[in-house]
Amino acid sequence: MIQNIIFDLGNVLISWKPEEYLRLNGYDDNVRKLILEQIVRSPEWLLLDNGDIDLNEAARRIAERSSLKIPQILDVFNLRTKILFPLTQNTRLLPELKKAGFRLYYLSNFPGDIFDEIQNRYKFFRYFDGGIISARVRLSKPDPDIFRVLLKMYQLEPAESLFIDDIAVNSHAAESVGIKGIHLPDPEILHETLQERLGIKFLH
Numbered sequence: 001m002i003q004n005i006i007f008d009l010g011n012v013l014i015s016w017k018p019e020e021y022l023r024l025n026g027y028d029d030n031v032r033k034l035i036l037e038q039i040v041r042s043p044e045w046l047l048l049d050n051g052d053i054d055l056n057e058a059a060r061r062i063a064e065r066s067s068l069k070i071p072q073i074l075d076v077f078n079l080r081t082k083i084l085f086p087l088t089q090n091t092r093l094l095p096e097l098k099k100a101g102f103r104l105y106y107l108s109n110f111p112g113d114i115f116d117e118i119q120n121r122y123k124f125f126r127y128f129d130g131g132i133i134s135a136r137v138r139l140s141k142p143d144p145d146i147f148r149v150l151l152k153m154y155q156l157e158p159a160e161s162l163f164i165d166d167i168a169v170n171s172h173a174a175e176s177v178g179i180k181g182i183h184l185p186d187p188e189i190l191h192e193t194l195q196e197r198l199g200i201k202f203l204h
Contacts, residue, residue, distance in 0.1 A: 002180065002198060004156050005097060006131075008141075008165040009108035011187050013090050014118070021083045038066045039076050049109040051135035080114050086122050090190045094127040096202050097194075106131030107150050107163065109140045130154050141165070142173035151177070162197065164190070 010016035018040050022032045039045065044058040053061075059073040066073070097104060106125075108115075110133040119125050132150050139146040151158060158178030165171045171181030182197065184190055195201060 002102070002160060002162045004103045004105060004154075004161040005194075006105045006107050006150065006161060006163040006174075006179070008163075008167075008170065009106055009110065010084075011087075011166040012164055012184055012190065013087055013106075013124070014084050014122075015087050015187075016084060018079075018083050021079070034066075034068065035076055038062060038068060039073060046140065048111040049134045050140045051112060051138050055113070081117050081121075084114070084118055086124060087187050090187055091122075091124040093191060093194065093202060094124055098127050100200055102198075103129045103156075105129060105150065105154065105156075106133075107141070107146065109134040111135050141167075141170040144173050144176050147174050147177045147179060151179075164193075
């Protein structure tokens with residue numbers, strides 16, 4: 001029986017669509033492609049998530065192999081909190097899940113500085129019983145060890161826990177340590193997916 005629900009953040013509870021943001025804010029096709037390929041999908045982006053380097057080091061490394069200059073790269077990194085915003089139709093499920101008796105946790109790949117900012121900004125974090133982000137434990141999904149850290153930290157039973165992620169390899173990694181997994185390819189189906197999986201009916 002599920003007692004603990006563990007949420008990824010990006011594209012589950014928080015929108016993260018950098019390509020769409022850049023398009024809507026007037027970046028032309030070539031610039032968007034450059035930013036996505038050389039910054040967002042760079043090894044340094046993952047190293048930031050993992051807490052292995054800081055922002056200045058990431059910008060310096062990217063600039064060494066990119067046509068973009070360090071100030072331009074830093075400008076893109078500074079857009080991160082503008083791109084991130086709550087998926088209200090999903091975050092409003094949290095108080096109902098709490099009321100139904102579930103314990104709620106987050107587990108997400110996130111750089112520490114950005115997480116601190118959004119955690120302070122968005123009130124839905126108050127519904128969580130705890131959680132971890134990659135930068136604080138120096139582990140990133142889909143490494144199964146990040147799930148083991150969460151289980152040990154909060155003394156959770158894997159078989160009583162459910163993890164939800166927008167990327168299939170991450171939900172499979174959770175399953176590899178005994179946690180039940182849900183791959184959520186579309187954040188708009190979270191409501192119906194949880195109703196079906198948990199056998200509950202939400203008011204909203």
